[in-house]
Amino acid sequence: MSFFIASSPHHHQRRTTQDLMRIVLLAMVPGVLAQFYFFGWGIAFQLTLAIATAILTETLCLIARERPIRQALQDYTAVVTAVLLAVSIPPLAPWWIIVVGTVFSIGVVKHLFGGVGHNVFNPAMAGYVLLLISFPVQMTSWMPAVNLAGAHPGFFDSLALFFTQYTSEGFSLNQVRLVEQSSMLDAVVMATPLDHLKTELARGFTLSEALNHPMFSGIAGMGWQWVNAAYLLGGLFLLQQRVITWHIPAGFLGALGFCAMLGAIIAPDTLPGINLHLFSGAAMLGAFFIATDPVSAATSNRGKLIYAALIGVLIYVIRTWGGYPDAVAFAVLLANLCVPVIDQYTRPRTYGHSTGGSSS
Amino acid sequence: MADVIQLWQFPGGIHPPERKSLANQSPIRHLPVPQTLYIPLRQHIGLAGDLIVAVGERVRRGQALTEPGLQGAVPVHAPTSGIVKEITQHPSNHPSAIPEPTLVLESDGEHESITFARLEDPHQRSTQELLAHIQKAGIAGLGGAAFPTAQKLRQPQHVDVLIINGAECEPYIVSDDRLMREHAETIVQGIQLLQQIIGRPEAIIAIEDNKPEAIQAMSDAVAGYSHMRVQVIPTLYPSGGEKQLIQILTGKQVPATGYPADIGILMHNTGTAYAVARAVYHGEPLLERVVTLTGEALREPGTAWVLLGTPVAHVLEHAGLVPGPQQRIIMGGPMMGFTIADTRIPIIKSTNCILAPTAQELPAAATEMPCIRCGHCEQVCPASLLPQQLQWLAKAKDYDGLKEHHLADCIECGACAYVCPSEIPLVHYYRKAKAEIREQVIEQQKADIARQRFEARQARLEREKQERLEKHKKAAEAREKALAERAATATRPAVDAQDPVKAAVARAKARKAALQQADAQTVQQQAHADTASADQTPAQQSPQQARVAAAIARAKAKKAAATKQDDSES
Numbered sequence: 001m002s003f004f005i006a007s008s009p010h011h012h013q014r015r016t017t018q019d020l021m022r023i024v025l026l027a028m029v030p031g032v033l034a035q036f037y038f039f040g041w042g043i044a045f046q047l048t049l050a051i052a053t054a055i056l057t058e059t060l061c062l063i064a065r066e067r068p069i070r071q072a073l074q075d076y077t078a079v080v081t082a083v084l085l086a087v088s089i090p091p092l093a094p095w096w097i098i099v100v101g102t103v104f105s106i107g108v109v110k111h112l113f114g115g116v117g118h119n120v121f122n123p124a125m126a127g128y129v130l131l132l133i134s135f136p137v138q139m140t141s142w143m144p145a146v147n148l149a150g151a152h153p154g155f156f157d158s159l160a161l162f163f164t165q166y167t168s169e170g171f172s173l174n175q176v177r178l179v180e181q182s183s184m185l186d187a188v189v190m191a192t193p194l195d196h197l198k199t200e201l202a203r204g205f206t207l208s209e210a211l212n213h214p215m216f217s218g219i220a221g222m223g224w225q226w227v228n229a230a231y232l233l234g235g236l237f238l239l240q241q242r243v244i245t246w247h248i249p250a251g252f253l254g255a256l257g258f259c260a261m262l263g264a265i266i267a268p269d270t271l272p273g274i275n276l277h278l279f280s281g282a283a284m285l286g287a288f289f290i291a292t293d294p295v296s297a298a299t300s301n302r303g304k305l306i307y308a309a310l311i312g313v314l315i316y317v318i319r320t321w322g323g324y325p326d327a328v329a330f331a332v333l334l335a336n337l338c339v340p341v342i343d344q345y346t347r348p349r350t351y352g353h354s355t356g357g358s359s360s
Numbered sequence: 361m362a363d364v365i366q367l368w369q370f371p372g373g374i375h376p377p378e379r380k381s382l383a384n385q386s387p388i389r390h391l392p393v394p395q396t397l398y399i400p401l402r403q404h405i406g407l408a409g410d411l412i413v414a415v416g417e418r419v420r421r422g423q424a425l426t427e428p429g430l431q432g433a434v435p436v437h438a439p440t441s442g443i444v445k446e447i448t449q450h451p452s453n454h455p456s457a458i459p460e461p462t463l464v465l466e467s468d469g470e471h472e473s474i475t476f477a478r479l480e481d482p483h484q485r486s487t488q489e490l491l492a493h494i495q496k497a498g499i500a501g502l503g504g505a506a507f508p509t510a511q512k513l514r515q516p517q518h519v520d521v522l523i524i525n526g527a528e529c530e531p532y533i534v535s536d537d538r539l540m541r542e543h544a545e546t547i548v549q550g551i552q553l554l555q556q557i558i559g560r561p562e563a564i565i566a567i568e569d570n571k572p573e574a575i576q577a578m579s580d581a582v583a584g585y586s587h588m589r590v591q592v593i594p595t596l597y598p599s600g601g602e603k604q605l606i607q608i609l610t611g612k613q614v615p616a617t618g619y620p621a622d623i624g625i626l627m628h629n630t631g632t633a634y635a636v637a638r639a640v641y642h643g644e645p646l647l648e649r650v651v652t653l654t655g656e657a658l659r660e661p662g663t664a665w666v667l668l669g670t671p672v673a674h675v676l677e678h679a680g681l682v683p684g685p686q687q688r689i690i691m692g693g694p695m696m697g698f699t700i701a702d703t704r705i706p707i708i709k710s711t712n713c714i715l716a717p718t719a720q721e722l723p724a725a726a727t728e729m730p731c732i733r734c735g736h737c738e739q740v741c742p743a744s745l746l747p748q749q750l751q752w753l754a755k756a757k758d759y760d761g762l763k764e765h766h767l768a769d770c771i772e773c774g775a776c777a778y779v780c781p782s783e784i785p786l787v788h789y790y791r792k793a794k795a796e797i798r799e800q801v802i803e804q805q806k807a808d809i810a811r812q813r814f815e816a817r818q819a820r821l822e823r824e825k826q827e828r829l830e831k832h833k834k835a836a837e838a839r840e841k842a843l844a845e846r847a848a849t850a851t852r853p854a855v856d857a858q859d860p861v862k863a864a865v866a867r868a869k870a871r872k873a874a875l876q877q878a879d880a881q882t883v884q885q886q887a888h889a890d891t892a893s894a895d896q897t898p899a900q901q902s903p904q905q906a907r908v909a910a911a912i913a914r915a916k917a918k919k920a921a922a923t924k925q926d927d928s929e930s
Contacts, residue, residue, distance in 0.1 A: 009774030294734035352616035
């Protein structure tokens with residue numbers, strides 16, 4: 001009788017890319033729920049449309065590239081990209097924003113570079129940066145967290161805003177925001193805590209004056225601190241599941257925290273401290289879900305630490321001195337550019353060799 | 361005692377399901393002697409010995425079939441009594457199953473042994489005597505590499521630590537486990553002999569903590585021996601790899617270009633220690649070994665003493681193989697073993713396991729997906745390589761890049777491929793690249809030799825040309841010199857110098873005159889031939905000339921007659 005021939009190892013862990021991506025999606029659930037709780041229905045529409053667009057774009061790209069479609073769609077990488085992009089943009093940004101972003105992420109950043117495993121840049125972040133630069137108004141119009149704004153627009157109002165930019169009563173997003181805020185606050189145009197901070201500091205206020213705003217109740221801004229905490233929870237789940245290693249989150253948060261601490265010591269009046277940096281904006285999402293994108297990150301452990309620390313420092317630099325309130329996307333893309341160099345110089349020392357790989 | 365000793369960690373490693381209980385629950389059994397044994401003449405690393413039996417000869421169990429010869433090879437022995445049927449090419453115990461010279465032994469069922477010559481008072485014997493005895497017993501490393509044991513023990517370096525490898529880290533395999541449980545005393549005797557040979561270093565018996573019974577048995581056996589201890593190590597694949605185990609126990613790394621002995625360490629397998637003790641104390645050469653028969657496709661898994669040369673088919677038959685679809689038969693474990701297509705291949709000294717898994721238990725490899733650069737492979741690589749980069753380089757056939765990334769240091773443990781979420785057969789790519797590099801090196805060597813030969817030939821031709829030119833030059837010089845000398849002598853006034861010149865001139869003149877006369881005669885003759893008939897021979901013609909002239913005349917006459925006849929006929 002004839003026997004089957006195979007190459008060793010004959011045993012396999014059987015945790016496929018598909019499984020990994022599923023775990024990533026699962027780990028994002030707490031963060032998404034927190035965002036839903038604090039920012040309303042918008043996130044649900046964004047997610048739905050992003051995922052649908054991603055799958056469609058992926059399919060079309062695969063057809064154009066003559067690649068097997070089923071297999072590639074089943075690996076969930078496109079879905080993860082879509083979800084990352086959807087949670088990054090303002091919940092009530094008009095529908096075409098997420099469509100443009102997703103098409104660009106999947107079509108250009110991923111497939112034009114050779115598909116899964118070959119993209120130089122993090123697709124979600126490249127898409128985000130494209131949107132941020134092209135449509136700055138829509139991309140910075142975040143809703144205030146629910147506790148500050150009272151009730152959010154309901155499901156149908158949100159849906160109407162999402163698709164038409166007007167509620168069923170004919171108010172624009174800005175009007176809604178103003179109306180809602182004026183009922184609660186002093187008609188301040190709502191921005192994200194980081195945005196607000198930046199503006200206020202630029203206007204010459206001290207940090208404590210800038211922080212003297214209801215949105216900064218808690219440690220790092222109403223709503224945002226919980227969203228970050230939820231992503232931290234999801235991230236720890238990823239670590240526990242060994243989907244990611246500790247190197248990137250540690251390097252990322254360590255570098256960002258260190259810079260924040262240093263800044264707070266040197267200029268406590270003008271530079272926000274660790275709590276604001278780590279629990280505001282996209283810090284936790286970035287540390288556990290975005291920077292850990294394996295394809296565009298460095299590969300060796302040492303390389304990952306350097307790569308992540310670079311992101312952390314860049315975020316601090318851009319947040320503090322740059323033109324944008326948050327900087328995860330820019331920092332990640334800049335670090336993506338450095339990956340080949342980092343990989344080249346962080347090769348581990350092979351067993352039995354006295355020096356690292358690059359020098360022998 | 362064991363818990364105060366410091367242990368180190370090697371980077372990476374994985375925890376595949378162990379599945380050892382499948383085969384380690386029952387004592388080592390004996391398989392019936394097979395009808396036909398296929399004994400490869402070479403079962404170790406190195407050259408085959410010289411055959412010393414003839415076809416048709418009856419051999420008895422334990423009789424040597426080959427002897428070391430000039431190469432100092434490891435001999436093979438007849439595992440049972442019977443008739444040497446033939447010496448032929450038979451599929452070998454190798455992934456390629458490439459045929460190898462194999463002695464076919466037809467068992468006569470008697471299982472009759474020769475009288476084994478044991479070594480009396482081994483502890484009084486010299487190292488050389490012990491080594492000679494071990495070599496004669498045909499012992500090669502039973503851990504898997506089958507390196508000749510005596511040769512390994514003959515290392516000139518000083519050995520500080522003797523490591524006895526009982527880690528048995530690969531899933532499923534339990535041969536060493538069972539051997540340690542059942543024959544701990546003999547193993548310790550063997551270790552003592554090994555220690556004696558290499559200058560009594562400390563011996564550490566390393567066993568993974570998933571084998572409590574073996575640990576207990578060995579600990580009991582070493583009690584009372586100084587310089588010998590059992591070291592329990594954490595279960596982590598591939599801790600039983602030589603380099604990895606050395607790192608765990610000593611924190612040292614074997615230099616990439618060297619051997620363990622270079623850092624004062626020697627490692628032997630428990631099975632080897634057992635075989636050494638059997639050879640020395642009982643005079644028994646290496647005739648059989650413990651083989652794990654496991655996998656859910658076997659009705660009766662377990663461990664067995666299998667005679668070397670037993671065809672796999674015989675073993676499978678007795679283990680009760682129930683083949684399923686796409687049945688694989690794996691020589692070795694699930695991580696590093698190789699599948700075989702042909703069950704005629706024999707069990708040899710390095711065979712420690714036959715694994716027949718069902719498709720559910722070890723599903724066949726799925727389709728290779730694109731690498732997502734997740735780096736899990738790098739996290740588990742025990743050699744701190746970059747499996748992912750190696751994979752790209754291997755696919756790109758960038759051999760220089762592969763060398764730079766130390767492909768040669770890959771031990772092919774399979775940890776990277778085990779964890780790869782894209783199910784990329786990484787080890788397969790490395791093996792292929794290694795073979796290609798080997799091929800390239802051979803080609804390079806061939807090209808170098810050809811080039812050297814060509815250059816040598818060019819140099820020789822050039823040299824010869826130069827020599828020839830030199831010779832010609834010298835000859836010309838010599839000639840010129842001689843002429844010059846002669847000229848010098850000619851100008852010198854001599855008494856009879858003029859006479860030979862004059863004589864020569866006179867001779868030349870006379871010859872010229874004679875030639876002129878001859879010419880005149882020829883013209884005359886031609887005139888005669890044209891005008892006169894053939895028989896009007898001039899008186900001054902020689903008889904020969906006359907005969908020739910007559911013959912010519914006859915031929916002419918005949919021709920004229922023939923022409924006339926032709927004319928009349930037409």
